[in-house]
Amino acid sequence: MAEKTFLKPKLPKTRNTNKVSKPPAASKAPKASKLQQRQKKAAVVATTATPKETSRRAVTSYDVALRAGISQSAVSRCFKPGASVSPAMRALVMKVARELDYTPNAIARSLITRRSNLVAVLISNLTNLYYPEVLSELCQQFEKRGLRVLLFTLPHEADVDKMIAQVWEYQVDGVVAAARLTPQQVAEFERRQVPFVLYNRTLQDKPVNAVVCDQIEGARLLVTRLAAAGHKRLAIISGPTDSVVGQERTRGARERIAELGLAKPIIVEGNYDYHSGAAGLREILRQLGCTPDAIICGNDVMAIGCVDTARHELGLNVPTELSVVGFDGVEPSTWLSYNLTTLRQPVQMMAQAAAEMLIALIAKPDSSPEKRVFSAQFIEGGTSVLGPL
Amino acid sequence: MAEKTFLKPKLPKTRNTNKVSKPPAASKAPKASKLQQRQKKAAVVATTATPKETSRRAVTSYDVALRAGISQSAVSRCFKPGASVSPAMRALVMKVARELDYTPNAIARSLITRRSNLVAVLISNLTNLYYPEVLSELCQQFEKRGLRVLLFTLPHEADVDKMIAQVWEYQVDGVVAAARLTPQQVAEFERRQVPFVLYNRTLQDKPVNAVVCDQIEGARLLVTRLAAAGHKRLAIISGPTDSVVGQERTRGARERIAELGLAKPIIVEGNYDYHSGAAGLREILRQLGCTPDAIICGNDVMAIGCVDTARHELGLNVPTELSVVGFDGVEPSTWLSYNLTTLRQPVQMMAQAAAEMLIALIAKPDSSPEKRVFSAQFIEGGTSVLGPL
DNA sequence: TTGTATGCGTTATCAT
DNA sequence: ATGATAACGCATACAA
Numbered sequence: 187m188a189e190k191t192f193l194k195p196k197l198p199k200t201r202n203t204n205k206v207s208k209p210p211a212a213s214k215a216p217k218a219s220k221l222q223q224r225q226k227k228a229a230v231v232a233t234t235a236t237p238k239e240t241s242r243r244a245v246t247s248y249d250v251a252l253r254a255g256i257s258q259s260a261v262s263r264c265f266k267p268g269a270s271v272s273p274a275m276r277a278l279v280m281k282v283a284r285e286l287d288y289t290p291n292a293i294a295r296s297l298i299t300r301r302s303n304l305v306a307v308l309i310s311n312l313t314n315l316y317y318p319e320v321l322s323e324l325c326q327q328f329e330k331r332g333l334r335v336l337l338f339t340l341p342h343e344a345d346v347d348k349m350i351a352q353v354w355e356y357q358v359d360g361v362v363a364a365a366r367l368t369p370q371q372v373a374e375f376e377r378r379q380v381p382f383v384l385y386n387r388t389l390q391d392k393p394v395n396a397v398v399c400d401q402i403e404g405a406r407l408l409v410t411r412l413a414a415a416g417h418k419r420l421a422i423i424s425g426p427t428d429s430v431v432g433q434e435r436t437r438g439a440r441e442r443i444a445e446l447g448l449a450k451p452i453i454v455e456g457n458y459d460y461h462s463g464a465a466g467l468r469e470i471l472r473q474l475g476c477t478p479d480a481i482i483c484g485n486d487v488m489a490i491g492c493v494d495t496a497r498h499e500l501g502l503n504v505p506t507e508l509s510v511v512g513f514d515g516v517e518p519s520t521w522l523s524y525n526l527t528t529l530r531q532p533v534q535m536m537a538q539a540a541a542e543m544l545i546a547l548i549a550k551p552d553s554s555p556e557k558r559v560f561s562a563q564f565i566e567g568g569t570s571v572l573g574p575l
Numbered sequence: 576m577a578e579k580t581f582l583k584p585k586l587p588k589t590r591n592t593n594k595v596s597k598p599p600a601a602s603k604a605p606k607a608s609k610l611q612q613r614q615k616k617a618a619v620v621a622t623t624a625t626p627k628e629t630s631r632r633a634v635t636s637y638d639v640a641l642r643a644g645i646s647q648s649a650v651s652r653c654f655k656p657g658a659s660v661s662p663a664m665r666a667l668v669m670k671v672a673r674e675l676d677y678t679p680n681a682i683a684r685s686l687i688t689r690r691s692n693l694v695a696v697l698i699s700n701l702t703n704l705y706y707p708e709v710l711s712e713l714c715q716q717f718e719k720r721g722l723r724v725l726l727f728t729l730p731h732e733a734d735v736d737k738m739i740a741q742v743w744e745y746q747v748d749g750v751v752a753a754a755r756l757t758p759q760q761v762a763e764f765e766r767r768q769v770p771f772v773l774y775n776r777t778l779q780d781k782p783v784n785a786v787v788c789d790q791i792e793g794a795r796l797l798v799t800r801l802a803a804a805g806h807k808r809l810a811i812i813s814g815p816t817d818s819v820v821g822q823e824r825t826r827g828a829r830e831r832i833a834e835l836g837l838a839k840p841i842i843v844e845g846n847y848d849y850h851s852g853a854a855g856l857r858e859i860l861r862q863l864g865c866t867p868d869a870i871i872c873g874n875d876v877m878a879i880g881c882v883d884t885a886r887h888e889l890g891l892n893v894p895t896e897l898s899v900v901g902f903d904g905v906e907p908s909t910w911l912s913y914n915l916t917t918l919r920q921p922v923q924m925m926a927q928a929a930a931e932m933l934i935a936l937i938a939k940p941d942s943s944p945e946k947r948v949f950s951a952q953f954i955e956g957g958t959s960v961l962g963p964l
Numbered sequence: 965t966t967g968t969a970t971g972c973g974t975t976a977t978c979a980t
Numbered sequence: 981a982t983g984a985t986a987a988c989g990c991a992t993a994c995a996a
Binding site for chain 3: 257258259260263271275294296298299300
Binding site for chain 3: 633635636637647648651652655679680681682683684685686687688
């Protein structure tokens with residue numbers, strides 16, 4: 187495969203441009219072209235570096251151009267999908283690039299294109315058991331579409347504002363927020379003009395892009411089923427007050443309970459973990475003085491804590507003496523020991539929707555806000571009696 | 576607080592430098608200074624943009640400098656911790672920066688400093704229940720130390736090499752790999768001179784930086800305890816063959832079993848999930864034709880699957896008829912329904928060690944490889960009889 | 965199709 | 981302490 191003439195190493199001509207040289211002292215030499223600079227550097231490295239300890243300097247497109255005897259822009263073009271490059275050129279560049287281990291520098295690219303291909307994912311706490319599933323799905327989706335995930339976990343104590351500042355610094359193309367944020371923090375996204383999608387949370391006042399599961403609908407459905415099965419005295423172990431999702435679940439349940447004319451439920455507050463489910467049950471029994479017919483827990487893990495405590499600590503039979511239901515449909519809820527009655531969120535669909543939305547938003551930033559609402563799926567497990575009592 | 580004289584808006588003098596203008600046609604005007612360019616752009620934006628739709632252009636340090644009547648480098652310095660800036664200057668810059676909502680561009684900074692403050696975290700699959708804990712800890716540690724986490728999840732099917740290529744493109748300062756990588760892939764880290772720490776895996780041939788838990792020691796301890804309690808016929812549900820951790824656990828157990836002169840154990844292979852624990856138990860019973868004294872599972876989730884299947888499907892009493900032990904010490908292993916006998920890995924310490932090591936390595940790249948080995952903690956739960964049988 | 969020249973927004977190196 | 985200027989590595993308009 188003979189090289190075409192125009193690919194022969196023709197060194198770019200030295201730059202004798204409009205700069206008619208300088209009178210003011212013999213200080214500054216005429217500026218060398220970047221390629222020439224590179225040439226010099228390469229020479230320095232070659233003489234300086236010991237053979238085995240190869241240069242710490244990264245290989246750049248200039249190095250490839252120099253070696254191939256072409257221009258830097260030619261190299262750049264060869265790495266751009268739709269560019270107009272002759273096959274011979276592309277082959278040559280790719281060959282040399284491989285030889286030199288050249289990898290395009292995404293940082294430099296981002297600077298010029300103003301697209302970092304970075305998306306920030308904000309997540310409250312990964313220990314929640316539900317969020318890892320979400321994160322996993324989001325990652326898959328974004329990776330599939332050529333976006334990299336910059337992960338921010340927001341522990342409760344930490345200074346969230348300071349963390350969010352980091353998001354701006356890195357010029358992310360978009361943000362998925364599955365974390366507890368104040369309206370002010372969300373407003374900041376808007377002000378910064380960074381496309382963002384909220385996951386399982388919305389704003390009261392402003393319409394925003396969001397993917398949510400209809401928690402109220404789900405909670406109502408749950409109560410309806412429990413009531414139909416004859417449960418009369420219901421109790422609730424709610425999520426923490428700063429969890430929008432938790433509040434909605436509680437509200438939906440309470441509303442439906444009232445509609446059905448059932449007794450006003452006892453509500454104790456949990457924080458989504460196993461122990462607060464256990465503590466919640468004990469507190470309910472203390473307040474009520476007896477066993478309720480059913481306990482609605484703000485998530486599966488609390489429900490699991492509740493079931494375990496009922497069975498192994500209090501000697502209560504679940505479901506015959508007490509029904510327990512949860513929310514989320516995390517994997518452990520399906521384990522044989524629990525086989526929890528719960529409302530499963532379609533995590534995969536929701537994550538996919540969030541990724542799709544964000545990508546569409548990045549492409550077309552001024553679309554009007556959209557909210558995609560998914561329904562939870564009722565899972566009839568073995569921790570509740572749902573036939574007639 | 577009167578401004579000092581030298582802070583008065585003194586516009587940088589226009590650039591009448593060595594360029595003695597050009598004869599060749601009236602094409603190129605003398606190059607304007609960056610500040611002047613910026614000034615012009617700002618003007619264009621002001622006249623073009625509608626009042627409410629503020630400019631999409633990001634605010635840069637030039638904008639701040641322009642507004643404050645100082646040089647761009649002064650602005651830059653004010654955002655650098657140790658720089659020598661007068662208090663008055665700093666105050667002025669910060670005030671204007673706040674007014675304009677200026678945020679330094681980390682991308683541009685990275686380009687010049689050659690430090691991205693980005694670390695890549697490579698994780699196999701987040702659905703493993705053990706990895707979210709690791710990831711969470713790693714994140715905390717890195718965030719605390721001013722590094723951002725670029726997350727890469729490696730699904731089994733995906734082209735790992737292509738994913739890793741993305742790591743190089745983003746010029747990460749370091750890598751923590753808690754994923755199944757081939758020795759070639761690890762060698763690539765080395766060749767690229769990117770500091771890296773392996774989490775819970777090492778290389779056979781080369782010494783590498785790694786944080787590991789001593790799986791062999793743990794497995795041996797487990798067998799020792801089981802044997803001391805009188806268990807004679809042991810069986811193993813191993814992790815998948817491509818999991819180094821799993822292999823070591825199996826090897827340690829097998830060696831110790833041999834040393835103690837016990838019968839050679841049946842070994843069936845699982846893939847770390849709940850169902851493969853269940854399937855593993857059934858397979859063991861099939862092969863053995865009877866119940867073994869104890870089953871050692873490659874991780875907690877398989878152990879849980881094993882316990883559940885024994886109790887709820889096969890009607891076996893755990894631990895009186897069958898002991899089951901696991902590895903990891905994930906949260907569900909502590910739940911009352913299981914109260915699993917297991918070896919807990921000190922995840923928090925390990926993650927902290929990994930972060931520390933990587934940061935030290937970034938600061939001093941040519942340190943010789945170190946391996947930090949942690950011991951697992953034996954947790955005596957209720958799924959095994961460990962007193963005399 | 966290919967090369968030249970420029971700019972992205974910052975930090976670093978000077979000179980002042 | 982401050983300002984002017986040159987990189988950093990790439991993509992892109994424009995000229996050829």
